[in-house]
Amino acid sequence: MSEGKGDRFARAGEFLARRRWWVVILWLLVAGALGAFAGKAQTTLQGAGFDVEGSESQAVAQLLDREFHDSTATSAVVVYTSDGPVTDPAFAKKAAAVDERLRRVPGVAEVRGYATSGNPELVSRDRHTALSTVVLSGGQSAAQNAIPNLRERIADAGIDVKITGFPAVQYDTYQLSQDDLTKTEAITFPVVAVFLLIFFRTVVSALVPLLLGGIAVATATGVLGLLGAQFPISVFALNIGSLIGLGLAIDFCLIMVRRVREERAAGRTASRAVTAMLTTSGRSVLFSGLTLLLSMVLVTVVFRDMMIVRSITFGVALVSAIGLAGAMTLVPALLYLLGDRIERLRVMPAPKPKAPNSGVWYRLSMSVTRRPTGWLLLSVLLLGVLSLPTLHMEFVGANTGALPSSTGSAVGAREVESAFTKNALTPIKITIRSRDRNGAFTPDFLTALRTTTDTLARDPRTEQVASLSTMLGKLPDGAFAKLRKDSFDGAPAARSAPVARLVNLHSRADTATITVVPKAEMYDREHLDYVTDLREHVLPELTGLRGYDVQVGGDAASFVDFETSLYGRFPIVAAVITLAILALLLLFFRSLLLPLKAVVTSVLPLVAAYGALVWVFQDGHGEGVLGFTSQGRLSVITPMIVFTILFALSTDYEVFLLSRVRENFERTGDTERSVALGLQQTAGLITAAAMILIATFGSLAASSVETLKEIGIGLAIGVLLDATIVRLIIVPATMQLARGANWWLPKWLRPILPQLSHEGPSAPRRVDTPEPMESTA
Numbered sequence: 001m002s003e004g005k006g007d008r009f010a011r012a013g014e015f016l017a018r019r020r021w022w023v024v025i026l027w028l029l030v031a032g033a034l035g036a037f038a039g040k041a042q043t044t045l046q047g048a049g050f051d052v053e054g055s056e057s058q059a060v061a062q063l064l065d066r067e068f069h070d071s072t073a074t075s076a077v078v079v080y081t082s083d084g085p086v087t088d089p090a091f092a093k094k095a096a097a098v099d100e101r102l103r104r105v106p107g108v109a110e111v112r113g114y115a116t117s118g119n120p121e122l123v124s125r126d127r128h129t130a131l132s133t134v135v136l137s138g139g140q141s142a143a144q145n146a147i148p149n150l151r152e153r154i155a156d157a158g159i160d161v162k163i164t165g166f167p168a169v170q171y172d173t174y175q176l177s178q179d180d181l182t183k184t185e186a187i188t189f190p191v192v193a194v195f196l197l198i199f200f201r202t203v204v205s206a207l208v209p210l211l212l213g214g215i216a217v218a219t220a221t222g223v224l225g226l227l228g229a230q231f232p233i234s235v236f237a238l239n240i241g242s243l244i245g246l247g248l249a250i251d252f253c254l255i256m257v258r259r260v261r262e263e264r265a266a267g268r269t270a271s272r273a274v275t276a277m278l279t280t281s282g283r284s285v286l287f288s289g290l291t292l293l294l295s296m297v298l299v300t301v302v303f304r305d306m307m308i309v310r311s312i313t314f315g316v317a318l319v320s321a322i323g324l325a326g327a328m329t330l331v332p333a334l335l336y337l338l339g340d341r342i343e344r345l346r347v348m349p350a351p352k353p354k355a356p357n358s359g360v361w362y363r364l365s366m367s368v369t370r371r372p373t374g375w376l377l378l379s380v381l382l383l384g385v386l387s388l389p390t391l392h393m394e395f396v397g398a399n400t401g402a403l404p405s406s407t408g409s410a411v412g413a414r415e416v417e418s419a420f421t422k423n424a425l426t427p428i429k430i431t432i433r434s435r436d437r438n439g440a441f442t443p444d445f446l447t448a449l450r451t452t453t454d455t456l457a458r459d460p461r462t463e464q465v466a467s468l469s470t471m472l473g474k475l476p477d478g479a480f481a482k483l484r485k486d487s488f489d490g491a492p493a494a495r496s497a498p499v500a501r502l503v504n505l506h507s508r509a510d511t512a513t514i515t516v517v518p519k520a521e522m523y524d525r526e527h528l529d530y531v532t533d534l535r536e537h538v539l540p541e542l543t544g545l546r547g548y549d550v551q552v553g554g555d556a557a558s559f560v561d562f563e564t565s566l567y568g569r570f571p572i573v574a575a576v577i578t579l580a581i582l583a584l585l586l587l588f589f590r591s592l593l594l595p596l597k598a599v600v601t602s603v604l605p606l607v608a609a610y611g612a613l614v615w616v617f618q619d620g621h622g623e624g625v626l627g628f629t630s631q632g633r634l635s636v637i638t639p640m641i642v643f644t645i646l647f648a649l650s651t652d653y654e655v656f657l658l659s660r661v662r663e664n665f666e667r668t669g670d671t672e673r674s675v676a677l678g679l680q681q682t683a684g685l686i687t688a689a690a691m692i693l694i695a696t697f698g699s700l701a702a703s704s705v706e707t708l709k710e711i712g713i714g715l716a717i718g719v720l721l722d723a724t725i726v727r728l729i730i731v732p733a734t735m736q737l738a739r740g741a742n743w744w745l746p747k748w749l750r751p752i753l754p755q756l757s758h759e760g761p762s763a764p765r766r767v768d769t770p771e772p773m774e775s776t777a
Contacts, residue, residue, distance in 0.1 A: 007279050009278045009279045009282055009283055010275050010278065010279050012278060012328075013274060013275035013278040013279070013282075013332060014275065016329060016332045016333050016336060017271055017274070017275070017332075017336045019333075020332075020333040020334075020336045020337050021333075021337070023329055023330060023333035024330065024333050024334060024337065027215065027326065027329070027330045030219065031215045031218055031219045033222075034218075034219045034222035034223055034226075035218035035219055035221070035222045036222065037222035037223075037225045037226050038218055038221040038222045038225055039225065040222075040225030040226060040228065040229060041221050041222075041224050041225035041228060041238055042178060042225075043145075044225055044228030044229045044233070045174065045224065045225075045228045045233050045234065045235040045237070045238060046140070046141050046144060046170065046174060046228075046232055046233065046234055046235060046307075047144055047169075047170040047171055047172070047173040047174030047175075047177065047234070047235055049232065049234045049306070049307030049308035049311060050308055050397050050398040050558065050559070050562055050636070050637075051073075051306075051307070051558050051561070051562060052305055052306055052558075052561045052562055052565045053305040053306075053307075054305060055558070055561040055562075055565065056535070056551050056552065056553065056557065056561060057552075057553040057554065057557040057558040057560070057561045058553075058558070058561075059551055059553070060429055060431055060551050060552065060553025060554070060557070061073050061553055061558070063431055063433075063511065063551075064429060064431070064513070064553070067504040067507060067511055068500075068501060068504060068513065069109055069110050069135040070133075070135070070501065070513070072165065072166050072425070072426070072554070072555060073140050073143070073166050073167075074135065074136045074137075074138075074139065074140060074143040074166075074167065075133050075134065075135050075136065075143075075165055075166070075167070076133075076134040076136060076143070076146075076147065076150060076163050076164070076165040076167050076168055077131055077132070077133060077134070077163070077164050077165035077168075077412065077416065077425060078098070078099075078102065078113070078131065078132040078133075078134060078150075078154070078161060078162075078163055079129065079130075079131060079161065079162045079163070079164060079412045079415050079416055080095050080098075080129065080130040080131070080132070080159060080160065080161050081128060081129050081160045081161075081162075081415055081419075082128055082129075082159065082160065083128070084128075085127040085128070086114070086123060086127055086128060086129065086130040087114075087123065087127055087130075091159060092114075092115045093115075094157065094158055094159045095113065095114070095115040095130060095132070095159065095161075096113070096115035096116055097157075098132075098153070098154055098157045098159070098161055099111045099113045099115055099116055099132050101153040101154070101157075102132070102134055102150060102153055102154070104153075105146065105149045105150055105153055106146075106149070107136055107137055107138055107142055107143075107145075107146040107149075108134055108135070108136060108137075108146070108150075109135045109136065109137040110134075110135040111132055111133070111134050111135070112132060112133045112135070112501075113130070113131070113132030113133070114130045114131065114132070115130070115132070117497065119498065121466070124419035124420055125419075126419065128419065129415060129416070129419035129420070131416070131420075133165075134150060134163075134165075136167060140167070140170065140232075141232060143166075143167035143170075144167050144170045144171045144174060145171075146167065147163065147167055147168050147170075147171035147172075148171070150163050151163055151408070162408055162411055162412035162415065163408060163409070163412060164400070164408070164409040164410075164411075164412030164413045164416065164425070165409070165412075165425065166555075168408065168409035168412070169398065169399070169400055169403070169409045169413075170398075171409075172403055172407045172408060172409045172410075173235075173398070173402070173403065173705060174235050176403065176404070176407070176703075176704040176705050177235040177236065177238075177239050177703075177705055177708065178235065179704065180239060180700075180702070180703040180704055180705060180708060181238060181239050181242065183702055183703075184239070184243060184699040184700055184702055184703065185242070185243075185699075187699040187702060188243065188246065188695060188696050188699045189210070191695045191699075192210070192213075192246075192247075192250060192692050192695055192696065193206065193210060195688065195691055195692050195695065196209055196210065196250070196254075196692075197347055197348075198348070199254070199688045200257065200258075201346060201347060201348040201349070201350060202342070202343050202344060202345055202346045202347065203344070203345035203346075203347060204338065204341060204342050204343070204344045204345055205257055205261075205342045205343065208253055208257055208331065208334055208335070208338075208342070209249070209250040209253035209254055209257070210250070211334075212249045212250065212252070212253045212323065212326045212327065212330060212331060213245075213246040213247075213249040213250045213253075213323070214246075215249075215322075215326060215330070216245050216246065216249040216319050216322045216323040216326055217242045217245055217246050217249075217319060219322050220241065220242065220245055220315070220318045220319035220322050221238060221242060223318060224237060224238055224241075224315060224318070232307050232311075233307075233311045233314070233315075234307055234308045234311035234312065236308060236311060236312050236315075236707075236708070237311040237312055237314060237315030238315060239700070239703070239708055240312050240315060240316065240641070240700075240708070240711060240712075241312065241314075241315025241316045241318065241319050242315070242319060243696045243697065243699065243700065243712075244316050244319065244320070244645060244696070244697075244715075245315075245316065245318075245319025245320055245322070245323050246319075246696055247692055247693040247695075247696035247697070248289070248292070248319075248320055248323050248324075248693075249319075249322075249323030249326065249327065250692050251652075251689040251692060251693065252285045252288075252289065252323060252324065252327035252331075253327060253331050254685065254688060254689055254692070255281050255284070255285055255656060255685060255689070256277055256281050256282060256285060256327060256331055256332075256335075257331070257335070257342070258281075258685055259276075259277040259280060259281035260273045260274055260277045260335055260342075261273075263276045263277060264340070270336075270339040270340055271336060271339070274332055274335045274336055277332075277335075278332060280659070280663075282328065282332070283659075284655050284656055284659045285324070285327055285328070286324070286328060287584060287588050287655055288651070288652035288655045288656070289320060289323070289324035289327070289652075290324075290584065291580075291581055291584055291585075291648050291651050291652065291655075292316075292320050292645075292648035292649065292652065293317055293320050293321055293324065294577075294580050294581075294584070295577045295580070295581070295644055295645075295647065295648040296313045296314070296316050296317035296320065296644065296648075297313075297317055298573065298576055298577055298580065299313040299573055299577075299640075299644050300313045300314045300317060302569055302572070302573050302576075303566070303569070303573075305565075306562065306565065306566065308637060309566065309637060309640065309641070312637075312641055313641075313644060316645060361676075361679045361680045361683035361684065361728075362676045362677065362679065362680040364679070364683075364728060365675055365676035365679040365680070365728075365732045366672070366676050368728075368729055368732045368733050368736070369672045369675060369676065369732050369733070369735075369736035372732070372733035372734070372736040372737050373733070373737070375729050375732075375733045376729075376730060376733040376734065376737070378729075379725050379726075379729045379730050379733070380604065380730070382725065383604045383605065383607070383608040383721065383725060384608075386608035386611045386612055386721075387607040387608045387610065387611040388611055389610075389611040389612075389614035389615045389618075389619065390607060390610045390611045390614055392614065392618075393610065393614050393618065393634060393639070394523075394618060394632065394633040394634070395523075395563060395633055395634055395635070395636040396523045396631050396632075396633035396634070396635060396636065397523065397555075397558070397559040397562060397563075397635075397636050399522070399523075399631075400413045400414075401629070401631040401706075402631070402635065402705055402706040402707050403704070403705065403706075404704050405629065413425060421463055421464065421517050422521050422522075423463070423517045423518055423521070423522055423527075424517065425555075426522045426554065426555040426556060427515045427516060427517045427518075427554055428515070428516040428517075428518065428530070428531060428534070428552060428553075428554040428556060428557065429513060429514075429515060429516075429552070429553045429554040429557075430452075430456075430513065430514040430515075430516065430534070430539070430550065430551070430552050430553075431511055431512070431513055431514075431549075431550070431551050431553070432445070432448070432449060432452070432511065432512050432513075432514070432545065432548050432549070432550050433510055433511040433548060433549040433550075433551075434510045434511070434548055434549075435510070435549075436510060437508050437509065437510060438485050438508070438509045438510065439508075439509070439510045440485075440503050440504070440509050440510055440511060440512050441483055441484050441485040441503075441509060443481040443482065444544070445512070445548070446468075446469075446480055446481045446483055447477070447481050447544060448542070448544035448545050448548065449467060449468060449469050449512050449514075450469040450477060450480055450481075451542060451544050452467075452514060452539070452542055452544070452545060453465055453467045453469040453470060453514055454469070455538070455542065456514065456516055456538075457470075459538070461518055461519060461520065461526065461527075461530045462516055462517070462518060462519070463517045463518060463519045464515075464516075464517040465514065465515070465516055465517075466502075466514070466515040467502055467512065467513065467514040467515070468499065468502040468503055468512055471498060471499070471502060485505065485509050488505055516534075518530050518556075522555060522556050522559075523556075523559070523631075523633060527556055528556060528559065528560055530556075531552060531554075531556050531557045531560050532560060534552050535552050535557075539552070559636070562636060563636055566636065566637070566640060567640075570640060570643075573640075573644075574643070577644070577647065577648075578599055581595070581598070581599065581647075581648070581651050582595045582596070582599060585598055585651065585654075585655070586753070587753060588655065588659075589658065589662065589743075590743075590745050590750070590753060591742060591743050591744065591745055592744060592745060592746070593738055593741050593742055593744060594654075594658060594742060594743075597731075597734055597735075597738075598650075598651055598654040598658075599651075601650070601654070601726050601730055601731060601734070602646075602647050602650035602651055602654070602722070602726075603647075604721075604726060604730070605646070605650065605718050605721035605722040605725070605726055606642070606643060606646050606647060606650070606718055608717075608718075608721050609642060609646065609714050609715075609717045609718035609721065610639060610642070610714070612713075612714070612717045613634060613638065613639075613642075613710055613713065613714045613717070614634065616713065617630060617634055617706070617709070617710050617713075618630065618631075618632060618633055618634050620632075622713075626701055626709060626713070628706050628709060631706070634710060635706065635707040635710055635711075637707065637711075638707065638710040638711055638714060641711050642711060642714040642715060642718065645715060646714075646715055646718040646719070646722075649693070649715075649718075649719060649722070650718075650722045650726070653686055653689075653690075653722060653723065653726075653727055654731070656682055656685070656686060656689075657678055657679070657682050657686065657727055657731060658678070658731075660677075660678040660681045660682050661674050661675050661677075661678030661679075661735070662674075662678075662743070663678075664677045664678055664681075665742075665743065671735060671736065671739050671740070671742065672736055675731075675732045675735050675736065676732075679727075679728070679732060683727070683728065686723055686727055687723060689723075690719050690720065690722070690723030693715075693716075693719045694716045694719055694720055697712045697713075697715040697716040697719065698712060698713070698716040699712065700712020700713070701713055701716075
């Protein structure tokens with residue numbers, strides 16, 4: 001065990017060899033302790049998070065919730081439907097009884113319904129549908145958790161009644177995501193187990209990656225469950241993070257176990273083979289894992305004010321960090337313990353050794369490097385064609401369209417849109433606030449309110465407007481401007497309650513609201529542009545509003561804020577991640593060209609994956625196969641999440657391939673043969689790793705939530721393109737064209753960079769190492 005004492009990885013290996021039992025026991029204790037809290041994730045995580053902390057739309061939502069109990073984020077909508085008129089006394093009596101049941105549910109602050117208030121705006125024109133609004137206290141998470149209790153109270157109502165609204169959509173998304181997690185894990189583990197058996201050919205060696213993956217997922221789930229009780233975390237962190245972490249942990253283990261087998265085939269003892277693995281593949285795994293981890297941490301920090309984005313990237317970072325730590329400690333300890341017993345319980349015969357220049361991957365590489373320009377142009381052209389649909393990419397936010405059509409909140413939303421208007425549940429909300437107490441009842445304020453209301457009503461983009469001005473529309477302008485708050489103090493509830501929904505009558509009486517229902521559907525560009533126009537032109541240009549705090553909110557405004565914030569920062573995030581990856585690869589390869597080439601070749605499959613997503617989901621060509629109804633748009637978070645994960649994964653494959661190419665180049669000095677040998681040595685491994693990731697990502701296609709489908713399919717397509725077109729064709733072609741420039745580093749930079757290359761102390765090895773998957777190639 002004295003070999004490699006000057007190398008840190010070798011010294012770490014010797015330490016792990018001496019403490020192998022302690023390492024294994026410690027990991028099992030930690031995983032057991034934290035995994036015991038995995039069940040908490042089922043109750044502490046949330047279902048949405050498509051808002052921006054501190055944004056204008058969030059400020060409006062908080063103001064409406066605080067002053068009017070009227071925030072869509074914390075108000076459920078009860079939908080009553082009948083073949084006859086809902087105003088029929090018998091039906092109205094049953095509806096009133098349901099409203100009364102709902103009032104007694106813990107967490108319900110108020111119930112406003114037609115059956116009890118007589119508000120005609122809550123009844124559809126055909127009188128077959130009526131609405132009640134259930135105001136929930138305690139914030140979005142509490143509102144979401146109240147939905148099961150509300151639905152339980154209406155189960156035996158004796159009339160057709162459903163619950164929808166934002167809290168219901170949030171709860172249904174959460175519940176479906178939880179069910180999807182169970183479903184996808186049930187698909188993933190058996191499929192991955194089969195892949196591992198085919199690749200390793202023995203049960204014991206296949207169990208090591210599964211053990212690491214299971215420990216990583218269980219531990220991360222427990223941590224998320226604990227943190228979810230203290231901080232808002234989206235359930236998507238669990239769905240996406242657990243599967244990505246599972247795939248990565250297995251991939252890391254795959255590379256390390258396979259290298260140990262190579263070292264044993266080269267004549268090393270079992271313990272020295274593990275040490276040699278740590279100084280070579282272990283180093284590559286560490287740098288690859290740090291690349292992904294750094295990318296996730298950067299995105300989490302930059303988007304810390306956007307709950308769903310930071311949740312997903314934090315979840316991926318967490319499970320990746322645990323998987324990487326396990327790969328660098330638990331896996332070597334297990335390999336030291338198992339020794340040659342890792343070859344036990346063989347299910348397939350071992351492959352016969354082959355000469356290094358006889359494998360299919362070697363021949364493919366030689367074919368590419370003989371005509372590098374032609375192969376490169378053909379590959380780039382193919383990826384370019386796949387990328388073309390990206391040019392008409394459109395986005396959509398959280399809505400019932402991403403859920404199965406039979407989901408309760410989706411059914412209720414369709415009934416409301418059909419009976420009332422398309423945007424009845426998602427209007428634009430405008431708040432006008434005075435600095436003075438009772439400032440909403442001054443002539444200037446009321447005149448400005450009427451002028452603004454009339455201006456919005458005349459706008460051709462508006463379908464309906466509601467405010468104190470429209471409620472008292474019969475009052476002449478002069479009489480309306482003379483309204484006083486004391487006119488409503490002590491008035492019967494039937495007279496003051498409608499006013500209190502439009503002016504914060506019972507607190508400072510300093511704020512009025514205007515509700516605007518646009519004609520265009522919520523995610524149509526006309527609707528979104530209307531929000532922007534209101535903020536930037538229409539309202540600022542009304543002179544009567546100067547001196548008042550005017551803000552525009554509502555679901556469409558929340559989406560505009562989210563999209564603008566997300567993609568306004570996207571170039572900065574992309575640049576920072578790119579620079580961080582370039583720096584890490586520069587340290588690893590001690591080359592200027594290879595890091596630049598790695599970044600460029602990582603972008604190509606990413607953009608092609610975007611094009612495929614647009615074609616499959618936005619254009620709807622995958623509806624029948626994947627079981628969804630296209631919304632004509634992609635989820636607004638899909639491109640960002642796919643970029644962050646796929647960009648880092650592509651760099652991982654580059655590290656695994658080029659570290660072998662460099663080993664061969666340092667031994668032979670021949671670029672063409674070194675690339676061919678490197679491809680022969682790693683293509684089977686990269687293919688197996690890619691197949692496992694494609695299986696884990698692809699399992700999200702079985703999800704009921706369309707956003708999860710998009711992210712899973714996008715990642716699977718990206719990995720497929722990267723592991724085939726990029727690694728097998730573009731990388732060999734570009735390296736052959738660059739030749740000696742691949743390894744060039746300015747002399748002045750060499751002493752500055754620390755020596756962190758892939759190469760560790762190593763005894764001579766044969767190049768013609770048998771590949772576990774070669775016989776299946």
